[in-house]
Amino acid sequence: MNAPIRSYCQIGLLVGVFSLFFTGCATQPKPEPKSPTESKFTGLRIEQGPGSLGSEPRKSPVTYLVLHHTAGSLPSSLDILQGKDPKHKVGIHYLVTDEPKPRVIRLVPEHLAAYHAGKSAWAKDVGLNQGSIGIEIINYDGNVYPYSDAQAAIIFALCDEIVRRHDIKPWNVLAHSDIAVGRKVDPGSKFPWAKLASLGIGAWPLPNEVADNLRKKPNLTPNHVRSLLSAYGYVLEPGDAGLKLGLEAFQRHFRPSKVDGLIDHESVAILEALLRRYQPAAYRAVRFKP
Ligand SMILES: [Zn+2]
Structure with a gap:
């Protein structure tokens, strides 16, 4: 059983080495057969970066896209993301710079899993390095500093390209803070x-469902809010503190005007509308729980 695996690895290595030589430094992503429709964005260029040791073979198909901010400058982030520190082995598929004309740099090819999510969980999945593509964005703190229009435009184009190619569902496009509740706050409320x-x-x-829910005065009991968050995918620690952190993560993504972890009408109205739109069966089960 071992010999064929080794041969595949050797062939893979050779293919990798050859493709590195022949694709050059700046490459256009090749159109993939899985794209359901044409992207509305054009001109996305992806530069081949220095590579990263923070990766491993991918064992499960890509179903998630996870976004991050680096909390550091471009040179320091590029250095860290090469995964050379054995105690802090990290990696990322794509890095979006904060230059006036932002660039996308590839460090880990998509057929490998990159070490970007760390201890993480969403719905029934644990350890989201496997099964995800990661994008790091240069921003010192996305809860404080806005993303420039130029940076946003290239992020949108990159996300669009990845989501189409892997057919990633809307509810699986996530923040690091969504999947590492209480541990991470990126890419931030901005x-x-x-x-x-x-x-x-x-x-x-x-919006009309949120307005509707607000008119109906949502159920604000902690148990109900915990059930809604869990049904949507958030994995929470027990107790009031766990719920507060979970709600904070939710607000950072879906109600960025006030991120305080406190239960209020607007947060619950948004949460119910989200669940109803994307997980209707779970919504009915939670909403009409006896
Ligand atoms: Zn992160």
């Missing part, structure tokens, strides 16, 4: 999630 969703990438509630 990330333009609503704009991204308006382009057809990622989840967002229907």
Whole structure:
């Protein structure tokens, strides 16, 4: 059983080495057969970066896209993301720079899993390095500093390309803070999630359903809110503190005007609308629980 695996690895290595030589430094992503429709974005260029040791063979198909901010400068992030530190082995598929004309740099090819999610969980999945593509964006703190229009434009184009190619569902386009509740806060409340969703990438509630829910005065009991968050995918620690952190993560993504982890009408109205739109069976089960 071992010999054929070794041969595959050797062939893979050779193919990798040859493709490195022949693709050059700046490459256009090749059109893939899985793209359901043509992307609305054009001109996305992806530069081949220095590579990263923070990766491993991919064992499960890609179903998630996870976004991050680096909390560091381009030179320091490029250095860290090469995964050379054995105690802090990290990697990422794509890095988006913060230059006036932002660039996309590839460090880990998509057929490998990159070490970007760390201890993480979403819905029934644990350890999201496997099964995800990761994008790091240069920003010192996406909860404080807005993303520039130029940076947002190239992020949108990159997300669109990845989501189409892997057919990633809207509710599986996530923040690092969504999948590492209480541990991570990136890419932060300034990330333009609503704009991204308006382009057809990622989840967002229907405004008329949010308004409807607000009129109906949602159920604000902690148990109900915990059930809604869990049904949508958030994995929470037990107790009030766990719920507060989970709600904070939710607000950072879907109600960025106030991220305080406190239960309020607007947060619950948005959460119910999201669940109803993307997980209708789970919504009915939670909403009408006896
Ligand atoms: Zn992160």
